[in-house]
Amino acid sequence: MRENRQRILRAAHDLFRQHGVDAVTMEEIADQADVARGTVFNHFPNKENLCLEMGSLQVDMLVEAIAQGRIPGPTPTEKVDQAFRLMAELPQANPDNYRLMLVRVLTAMQPGVLPEHRRRLLIVLERWVAEAQAAGELRADLAPGRLARYLMGLQLQASLIWAFGFVEGTLADHISRQFRLSLEGIQGVTRSAIAPAGTAQNPDHGTGTNEKGETGWQ
Amino acid sequence: MRENRQRILRAAHDLFRQHGVDAVTMEEIADQADVARGTVFNHFPNKENLCLEMGSLQVDMLVEAIAQGRIPGPTPTEKVDQAFRLMAELPQANPDNYRLMLVRVLTAMQPGVLPEHRRRLLIVLERWVAEAQAAGELRADLAPGRLARYLMGLQLQASLIWAFGFVEGTLADHISRQFRLSLEGIQGVTRSAIAPAGTAQNPDHGTGTNEKGETGWQ
Numbered sequence A, B: 001m002r003e004n005r006q007r008i009l010r011a012a013h014d015l016f017r018q019h020g021v022d023a024v025t026m027e028e029i030a031d032q033a034d035v036a037r038g039t040v041f042n043h044f045p046n047k048e049n050l051c052l053e054m055g056s057l058q059v060d061m062l063v064e065a066i067a068q069g070r071i072p073g074p075t076p077t078e079k080v081d082q083a084f085r086l087m088a089e090l091p092q093a094n095p096d097n098y099r100l101m102l103v104r105v106l107t108a109m110q111p112g113v114l115p116e117h118r119r120r121l122l123i124v125l126e127r128w129v130a131e132a133q134a135a136g137e138l139r140a141d142l143a144p145g146r147l148a149r150y151l152m153g154l155q156l157q158a159s160l161i162w163a164f165g166f167v168e169g170t171l172a173d174h175i176s177r178q179f180r181l182s183l184e185g186i187q188g189v190t191r192s193a194i195a196p197a198g199t200a201q202n203p204d205h206g207t208g209t210n211e212k213g214e215t216g217w218q
Helices: A002-019 A026-033 A037-043 A047-067 A076-087 A095-108 A116-134 A144-163 A171-184 B002-019 B026-033 B037-043 B047-067 B076-087 B095-108 B116-134 B144-163 B171-184
Strands: none
Touching: A002 A026, A002 A037, A002 A047, A002 A095, A026 A037, A026 A047, A047 A076, A047 A095, A047 A116, A076 A116, A076 A144, A076 A171, A095 A144, A095 B095, A116 A144, A144 A171, A144 B144, A144 B171, A171 B144, A171 B171, B002 B026, B002 B037, B002 B047, B002 B095, B026 B037, B026 B047, B047 B076, B047 B095, B047 B116, B076 B116, B076 B144, B076 B171, B095 B144, B116 B144, B144 B171
């Protein structure tokens, strides 16, 4: 079952890449995957659903790369960067196509239901985030899940904006730059000068101070 | 012309909010706006286009609020936060509807063409960013336009993830939290321990060091 599913996704991916999402039929996907047409529809009721599950190819690639030692790190923070770069390979093969798929994904997505492959990615990221927090690489005042979701959001945003042609260069470089910016933060050196104490509203910040001991702004 | 356009957008917004994007026809929008049907089609060839331009209502609200002194600051960084909070009001009125509109917007958007209202927002943000950089509130090693785009991306991502039901609470609070996180950065105190110098790949970081004088990681 799992094997058929993978084969259908790979066939669809190759066909979409060659001919574009809109031009390919479910029948052609069945032929290319060498499975019965009914098998395709058993796994994926429609093309939107197929696009939605295409992200699992990316996560499979990542899980395989981890198993084969191709996400060397050495630090957990660098592993996150390497993972994002690796996952950028599929979209990079055909930006236009990726954009059309993204739109179909968002059309098909049920509100509040995180697709299974995004949940798998979240688990991987959460583990690295916890390791990075233990090593002092990432701030430890927020839950690993909260930071992992922040990073997933960053990846989604970077992919979307890149796919819509608003960024020059590769997606891998763009995600890497945005990730670095999210690590370092965008505030300036004299930040403390504008931070009136005791008015922090952010429930995530237990202490109301950041890692530099300054109070949160506002 | 400008006035008709505004009237049509407001009528569409009210109808979408009451009945949902899918249920409302262009004819009903014309009736509600009290303009000829042809006038609607002159301004907006289809519903996707109407949804795309709906964002200009948000930017109009912001421009009006600035003119009326309702974005008090006092610092430029706080103005950005107040602007994002204000712009969250429209989506918050009906999350489901906002999600459907977002999907239609992404369907209608031409790659590489920033919608006019997003360009207007970018100009406002860029001015505040430049002021914040001059005041030492925001890092000055990146161009104002680069940081303004980073913030617009943050807003898009926060709105999208909220509209898809992955965040509890209001959009205004969510955007505010994400904005604060982007200011402070997510790295930990002992970050420098994992930063091998001299291998920075990021072309945006002229010096290879961040505001704390540490070298960028990787």
